[in-house]
Amino acid sequence: MNLLNAVVQGILLGGLYALVAAGLSLIFGVMRLVNIAHGDLIVLAGYVALVAVWATGLHPLLTLIVVVPIMAVLGYALQRGVLNRTLGADILPPLLVTFGLSVIIQNGLLQTFTADSQKLQAGAIETVSLALPGGLAVGVLPLAMFVVAVLIIAGLQLVFYRTELGRAFRATSDDPSTARLMGIDNAHMFALAMALALAVCAVAGVFLAIRSIFDPAIGPARLLFAFEAVIIGGLGSLWGTLAGGIILGVAQGIGAEINPGWQLLMGHLVFLAVLVLRPQGLFPKGSLA
Amino acid sequence: MLETTGLTAFYGDFQALFGIDVRMQQGETIAMIGANGAGKSTFLRAITGLLPTRREQVTFEGRPIGGLPADVIVKLGIAMVPEGRRLFPSLTVEENLLIGAYGRRTGPWSLDRIYQLFPVLEERRSSPGTALSGGQQQMVAIGRALMANPSLLLCDELSLGLAPIVIREIYRSLAQITAEGMTVLVVEQDINQALAVASRVYCLQEGRVTLEGRPTELTREQIGRAYFGA
Numbered sequence: 001m002n003l004l005n006a007v008v009q010g011i012l013l014g015g016l017y018a019l020v021a022a023g024l025s026l027i028f029g030v031m032r033l034v035n036i037a038h039g040d041l042i043v044l045a046g047y048v049a050l051v052a053v054w055a056t057g058l059h060p061l062l063t064l065i066v067v068v069p070i071m072a073v074l075g076y077a078l079q080r081g082v083l084n085r086t087l088g089a090d091i092l093p094p095l096l097v098t099f100g101l102s103v104i105i106q107n108g109l110l111q112t113f114t115a116d117s118q119k120l121q122a123g124a125i126e127t128v129s130l131a132l133p134g135g136l137a138v139g140v141l142p143l144a145m146f147v148v149a150v151l152i153i154a155g156l157q158l159v160f161y162r163t164e165l166g167r168a169f170r171a172t173s174d175d176p177s178t179a180r181l182m183g184i185d186n187a188h189m190f191a192l193a194m195a196l197a198l199a200v201c202a203v204a205g206v207f208l209a210i211r212s213i214f215d216p217a218i219g220p221a222r223l224l225f226a227f228e229a230v231i232i233g234g235l236g237s238l239w240g241t242l243a244g245g246i247i248l249g250v251a252q253g254i255g256a257e258i259n260p261g262w263q264l265l266m267g268h269l270v271f272l273a274v275l276v277l278r279p280q281g282l283f284p285k286g287s288l289a
Numbered sequence: 290m291l292e293t294t295g296l297t298a299f300y301g302d303f304q305a306l307f308g309i310d311v312r313m314q315q316g317e318t319i320a321m322i323g324a325n326g327a328g329k330s331t332f333l334r335a336i337t338g339l340l341p342t343r344r345e346q347v348t349f350e351g352r353p354i355g356g357l358p359a360d361v362i363v364k365l366g367i368a369m370v371p372e373g374r375r376l377f378p379s380l381t382v383e384e385n386l387l388i389g390a391y392g393r394r395t396g397p398w399s400l401d402r403i404y405q406l407f408p409v410l411e412e413r414r415s416s417p418g419t420a421l422s423g424g425q426q427q428m429v430a431i432g433r434a435l436m437a438n439p440s441l442l443l444c445d446e447l448s449l450g451l452a453p454i455v456i457r458e459i460y461r462s463l464a465q466i467t468a469e470g471m472t473v474l475v476v477e478q479d480i481n482q483a484l485a486v487a488s489r490v491y492c493l494q495e496g497r498v499t500l501e502g503r504p505t506e507l508t509r510e511q512i513g514r515a516y517f518g519a
């Protein structure tokens with residue numbers, strides 16, 4: 001009974017992990033960039049929402065109207081101004097630069113907001129829940145967030161496989177120099193990919209900031225979950241990433257059910273098991289349409 | 290319509306082209322022949338902007354374009370069928386064709402017209418581009434370049450790795466394309482093929498033009514000497 005509940009909670013939380021992971025895997029897929037600052041950018045989105053709430057008194061969910069565009073513009077500028085210069089045959093420079101970015105964001109947040117934990121308060125809706133058969137209760141807010149996460153991932157899938165922009169992303173990822181011969185400006189394409197990834201991250205960041213407390217140093221933990229979800233699901237497939245996020249969430253939920261200290265441990269164990277038994281991930285590129 | 294004057298190109302410190310002068314008129318089909326490593330692909334890469342050159346070394350339709358970014362040059366009307374086809378593996382045949390039109394130039398070429406020219410591609414439209422035979426991949430690469438509605442089409446070794454019968458088929462469709470007034474520059478190692486389609490031919494050797502003329506006016510000996518040196 002409690003286990004079933006843990007599984008349901010795990011699925012809902014896993015949807016958010018998947019959303020975070022989708023941004024990470026989108027960037028890696030398009031430009032082979034591993035963004036170490038990804039988790040910190042998500043935390044940054046949470047703080048941007050916090051400031052928006054303080055400044056305007058808006059409901060945290062409504063702040064998405066400003067947080068999403070802000071993060072998208074930031075992503076575009078960051079890619080064009082900094083990260084594009086690090087891309088090349090060597091994968092080390094982008095790793096080092098995004099690591100540096102991660103340190104800068106963490107320290108910037110620490111200076112501005114102190115090390116205190118914060119949380120976005122969503123008000124009464126946080127406690128509303130649906131009673132399911134079998135005595136299960138599911139929070140309406142977590143359920144809605146899960147649905148939105150799945151819809152966003154489906155939307156990304158649509159953009160990638162059904163639109164001209166997605167075609168250009170895939171062509172650039174396959175062969176940047178031939179893509180230029182098609183009239184595709186790679187620098188612009190990479191910047192658009194980062195903008196899209198950070199727009200998705202902004203949603204994940206605000207949702208996570210409503211669901212749990214956050215502080216300036218929590219970014220690397222968020223990055224780790226995203227990384228694990230991507231690896232579990234298999235690189236290069238968004239539905240795989242969704243599955244990876246859910247599996248990670250469920251593993252953590254079950255771990256916590258067995259022993260509160262085992263929540264993260266259980267997630268890491270599943271991740272390691274996949275790495276050992278099926279290093280290409282459960283649903284690698286091409287296995288899902 | 291295209292003119293290069295003293296075109297030079299470098300890979301780092303290595304100089305691959307030493308002052309190439311080429312002139313092309315609207316509607317002409319030019320062939321550039323030369324042995325392995327002569328600099329033929331380098332010449333095309335310099336024109337398309339994949340390799341940096343000086344601005345005034347390449348003029349296209351009266352406008353200096355040397356060293357402009359490749360994505361800008363294709364929008365001005367120069368499209369290339371690259372050496373080795375270079376189809377995008379994660380795109381289907383049809384997507385490979387559609388991406389050719391990314392620059393949104395208008396003109397006679399559309400998906401329907403490409404499928405008329407190469408009916409087999411329509412049957413395979415949903416296959417991954419790289420799942421096709423070499424000849425079919427070459428058709429996709431040609432179609433993809435035509436989708437850009439270029440006024441100048443550059444073809445790098447269309448015959449590479451293809452059976453003679455397939456090569457003839459590919460060159461037949463090229464003849465159809467030039468018949469509609471397209472200006473074409475073909476780069477070939479296959480001298481006979483090149484001489485058959487071209488109204489003028491340039492021979493390249495170690496980054497220099499060693500011979501230029503009409504195929505009908507050149508002798509085998511002249512070509513042999515220009516091609517192999519000696």
Ligand SMILES: Nc1ncnc2c1ncn2[C@@H]1O[C@H](COP(=O)(O)OP(=O)(O)OP(=O)(O)O)[C@@H](O)[C@H]1O
Nearest residue numbers: 300303305323324325326327328329330331332478
């Ligand atoms: N990426 C590169 N880096 C360094 N040198 C290169 C590069 N590409 C070509 N070269 C050199 O430039 C010269 C011209 O090469 P290019 O590819 O233009 O020859 P080609 O005439 O097209 O030959 P092929 O018929 O084999 O395609 C050669 O000496 C080659 O070794």
Ligand SMILES: [Mg+2]
Nearest residue numbers: 329330331372
């Ligand atoms: Mg070549």
